[in-house]
Amino acid sequence: MINASEILETINMINQQHLDIRTITMGISIRDCGDPDVKRCCNKIYDKITKKARDLVRTGENIEREFGIPIVNKRISVTPVAIACECCDTEDYALFAQTLDKAAQEVGVNFIGGCSALVQKGYTTGDRRLIASIPEALRTTERVCSSVNVASTRAGINMDAVAQMGRIIKETADITGGMGCAKLVVFANAVEDNPFMAGAFHGVGEPECVINVGVSGPGVVHSALKRCKGEPFHVVAETIKKTAFRITRMGELVAQEASRRLGVPFGIVDLSLAPTPAVGDSVADILEEMGLESVGAPGTTAALALLNDAVKKGGVMASSNVGGLSGAFIPVSEDAGMIRAASSGALTIEKLEAMTCVCSVGLDMIAVPGDTSAATISAIIADESAIGMINTKTTAVRIIPVPGMDVGDRVDFGGLLGTAPIMPVNRYSAEDFIARGGRIPAPLNSLKN
Amino acid sequence: MRAIVTVIGKDTVGIIANVCSLLAENGVNVLDISQTVLQGYFTMIMMVDVSGSKVDFAELSVKLQERGVQQGLDIRIQREDIFEAMHRI
Numbered sequence: 001m002i003n004a005s006e007i008l009e010t011i012n013m014i015n016q017q018h019l020d021i022r023t024i025t026m027g028i029s030i031r032d033c034g035d036p037d038v039k040r041c042c043n044k045i046y047d048k049i050t051k052k053a054r055d056l057v058r059t060g061e062n063i064e065r066e067f068g069i070p071i072v073n074k075r076i077s078v079t080p081v082a083i084a085c086e087c088c089d090t091e092d093y094a095l096f097a098q099t100l101d102k103a104a105q106e107v108g109v110n111f112i113g114g115c116s117a118l119v120q121k122g123y124t125t126g127d128r129r130l131i132a133s134i135p136e137a138l139r140t141t142e143r144v145c146s147s148v149n150v151a152s153t154r155a156g157i158n159m160d161a162v163a164q165m166g167r168i169i170k171e172t173a174d175i176t177g178g179m180g181c182a183k184l185v186v187f188a189n190a191v192e193d194n195p196f197m198a199g200a201f202h203g204v205g206e207p208e209c210v211i212n213v214g215v216s217g218p219g220v221v222h223s224a225l226k227r228c229k230g231e232p233f234h235v236v237a238e239t240i241k242k243t244a245f246r247i248t249r250m251g252e253l254v255a256q257e258a259s260r261r262l263g264v265p266f267g268i269v270d271l272s273l274a275p276t277p278a279v280g281d282s283v284a285d286i287l288e289e290m291g292l293e294s295v296g297a298p299g300t301t302a303a304l305a306l307l308n309d310a311v312k313k314g315g316v317m318a319s320s321n322v323g324g325l326s327g328a329f330i331p332v333s334e335d336a337g338m339i340r341a342a343s344s345g346a347l348t349i350e351k352l353e354a355m356t357c358v359c360s361v362g363l364d365m366i367a368v369p370g371d372t373s374a375a376t377i378s379a380i381i382a383d384e385s386a387i388g389m390i391n392t393k394t395t396a397v398r399i400i401p402v403p404g405m406d407v408g409d410r411v412d413f414g415g416l417l418g419t420a421p422i423m424p425v426n427r428y429s430a431e432d433f434i435a436r437g438g439r440i441p442a443p444l445n446s447l448k449n
Numbered sequence: 450m451r452a453i454v455t456v457i458g459k460d461t462v463g464i465i466a467n468v469c470s471l472l473a474e475n476g477v478n479v480l481d482i483s484q485t486v487l488q489g490y491f492t493m494i495m496m497v498d499v500s501g502s503k504v505d506f507a508e509l510s511v512k513l514q515e516r517g518v519q520q521g522l523d524i525r526i527q528r529e530d531i532f533e534a535m536h537r538i
Contacts, residue, residue, distance in 0.1 A: 002532040004483055004494050007453055010535055011525070065507045068527035246535045253534040 011068075015335030017219035018281040019247065020070040021254050022274050024060050025195035027077045027210040027267065028052050030084040030114075038090045045084075049076060049103035049112075052209050052264075057108040059261045061266040062256055071254065072216075072416075075367035076104060077200035078114035081209040086126030093130045097144045104143040113184075113200035115146040118190070121439070131164060135172040138180035145198035151188035151385035153392045157440040159178040159240075161386065162186075164371035166378030166434065170401060173370070182333075182365065184418050186381050186397045188388030193268050194324045199361075199396060210267035211259045212324060215251035216274045217243075219281045221307075225289045236290060237310045244271060244314030252319040270324025270358055271315035273307070275335035277418035283307075283328050284337025295337055296347030304328060305358035325394060327360025333413060333420035334365055343421040349380075350426075357387055367411050367420035370403040377401065379430035382440075390443055451529040452499050452506075453482070458522030460491040468493070468524065471516055476503040491522075493517065496529070 013019040013249040024441040033044035053076055078084070081096045085190045088096075097115045104112040115137050117127040134146050148165055151157040165186045172180040186330045192203020195212035202210070228235050249364040259266035275283045282293040287303045309325040316322050330352065332338045341347035349366065356362045362384050368377075388395030402411045405422050412419045456468055465484070471477060481496040485495075504511055510526050517524030 002529070002536060004485075004492075006536040007494055007532055008492065010532055011455055011457075062507065065510055066528050067512075067531045068525050069531060149472070249534045250531060253530060361525060 006206040011015070013217070013220050014069060017217070017223050018276070018278060019217045020072050021213060021251060022216040023069055023073040023075050023195050023214040024056070024254070024258050025075040025077055025200055025212045025214065026053050026056050026262075026264065027193070027206055027212060029202055029206065029208050030079045031204070031384045034084055034087045036087055036089045036353065038088055038095060041085055041088045042095060045096065045099050046103045049078065049100070050106050053107040053109065055262060055365045059258060061262070063257050067254065069254065073110055075109050075195070075197060075200065076107070076112045077195070078112065078434060079202050079204065080116035080118060082117035082118070082124070082126040082130035083204065087122065089440045091129055092276070093133035094140055095135040097133070097141050098231055101141035101144050109143070111143050111145055113147065113197055114146040114202060115144050116148060116201040118149045118150040119158055119161045120149050121158060123161070131168060132182065135166050135175055135180065138172050138183055139175045145183045145200065147185040147187055147201060149187040149190040150381065151389050153189060153389050153445065154442055156318060156442040157188070157382065157385045157389060159382065159434070159440055160437045162382050163434045163437060165381055166374035166376075169377050169399065170374045173401045174403055178367070178400045178411060179413065181399065181400040182413050183313050184398065187392045187394065188385040190398070191324060195270050196272060196274065198398065206267070207265060209264045211255060211262060211264050212267040212270065213251050213255035213258070214270040214272060214274065214324065216272070217247040218273045218275050218286055219384055220247060221273065222280070222282070222285045222289055233318055235304060237306055238309035239429060240307060241314035244311045245318045247271070248315040248318035266321070267321030268321045269310060269315075269319040271322060271326045272324065272330045275310055275329065275331065276416055277334055277336055277339070279336055282335045282337040283330060284335050284341060288337065292394050294344065294346035295341045295444045296351050300351065301354050301358055304330070304355050325360045329361060329364060330355055330359050331364035332366050332423070333418035334416060335418075339419060339421065342423055349423055353383060353387070356384060356395055357391060363397045363399060364389070365398055365400070365417065365420060367400045367402050367405070367422050368425045369399050369406045369422055372401045372425050373431070375429065375431045375434040376425060376432045382434070386440070392445065450499050452497050452526050453529055453532060454495040454497055454524065456491065456493040456517070456522055456524045458491055458517070458520070460486050460489060461520065464520065465493065466520065467516065467520065468495070468513070471499060471512060472497060475509055475512070476501045477509065479521045497526075
């Protein structure tokens with residue numbers, strides 16, 4: 001039988017340390033919804049999503065109530081629209097985004113991902129149309145998230161796509177006041193079963209419908225580390241592993257339960273430490289607890305490497321299927337500690353770039369001056385893609401050039417997306433570098449066959 | 450199905466009676482109770498069986514929570530599985 005201290009420990013984690021299930025994400029294939037007729041295609045997509053996800057929110061709320069664990073978000077990911085709607089006879093793919101938005105609203109989810117294209121090696125007609133429609137898609141929808149995969153370890157980096165995404169990000173920022181860019185991710189090595197937004201999409205190797213769960217809990221790890229002040233690193237790693245194990249077990253339980261109740265197969269648990277702007281729910285706090293005066297100080301990359309690895313080691317044994325991004329997220333605007341460090345100048349984009357070599361994703365939710373050029377944004381994407389390509393890991397860029405704002409200003413995205421100080425960007429130009437286009441070939445470590 | 454009821458708050462007369470009568474009214478059987486008072490804070494943990502409950506779990510949870518608010522207590526009910534999952538391999 002479970003003893004009293006274990007029960008109280010769990011309740012304390014939920015009450016005081018912000019332990020929660022960050023998201024239950026239902027992946028839905030819309031590959032069978034393609035139709036040359038636009039209207040018919042949109043209707044098929046709408047009908048399929050609203051039918052499959054009809055009970056998603058209610059089921060999530062019931063589990064939340066019965067187990068007493070908050071499930072913060074219920075979300076949906078769909079097959080990349082560029083693939084599913086390719087046979088459709090239209091240039092305007094924003095229509096599909098609007099359909100997704102309407103379906104998301106109908107079933108009550110706060111985000112729907114999959115307004116996406118995979119162009120690491122080149123564009124198809126659908127990819128080209130989708131990417132061109134992204135700014136309009138994000139301007140005219142509220143809940144739709146968009147992502148584009150521009151590089152992979154096996155394919156190299158599509159520098160034409162990198163150059164175009166710089167322009168698309170600028171255009172999206174200009175017509176949405178920056179907000180649209182918070183829902184637009186550029187990936188290298190994108191994963192097909194990621195439940196976290198804004199980068200979630202339902203990969204082509206995935207089943208018809210699947211339940212993926214993202215757990216969180218930076219506050220719990222932070223509290224556990226407070227109890228081992230001054231101890232050597234193997235103790236720190238052990239403590240993180242044990243904590244990650246517990247968090248993930250809870251995620252596994254919720255995932256299995258949601259899968260059973262919805263009659264949809266369980267996909268994976270993504271054991272990411274995902275911060276929120278709330279005090280005590282910060283990844284930066286964990287790194288500082290290890291002995292850094294501020295996140296961004298020398299030592300930050302090593303601290304993050306330990307954290308990221310220990311989270312995975314603890315989590316893998318706790319779940320039958322671990323997947324998604326799994327590790328530690330370092331979004332600037334969504335983490336109170338990161339915001340503090342970026343505001344004080346302790347944390348720079350260059351240091352964040354180094355941190356992305358060892359964290360689970362990449363440069364995330366970074367606000368930069370509105371006059372940052374498209375070429376500079378493309379070059380930042382190229383750097384991040386190179387890190388992902390060479391290190392066989394997922395990297396991403398979610399950067400927001402906020403119109404009319406400069407270093408020293410602050411932008412508020414609201415809710416979970418948080419607040420970000422405008423961070424300075426290196427002012428030297430990469431214009432000619434980006435103008436070359438073409439492809440950076442796949443690195444040698446991909447030729448394993 | 451078994452669940453855990455936790456009651457945390459300032460110690461006053463009749464807490465146990467109050468919670469137990471609410472559970473009894475709703476057909477919930479109490480299997481085990483442990484309680485302590487830590488620095489003036491009352492902490493009670495009950496193992497209950499809700500299979501004979503007259504109301505569904507969500508409603509029972511709301512009733513307990515409301516009763517708690519009236520008495521200045523934090524009362525919650527959670528399925529036992531969550532604690533098992535987290536603390537047992």
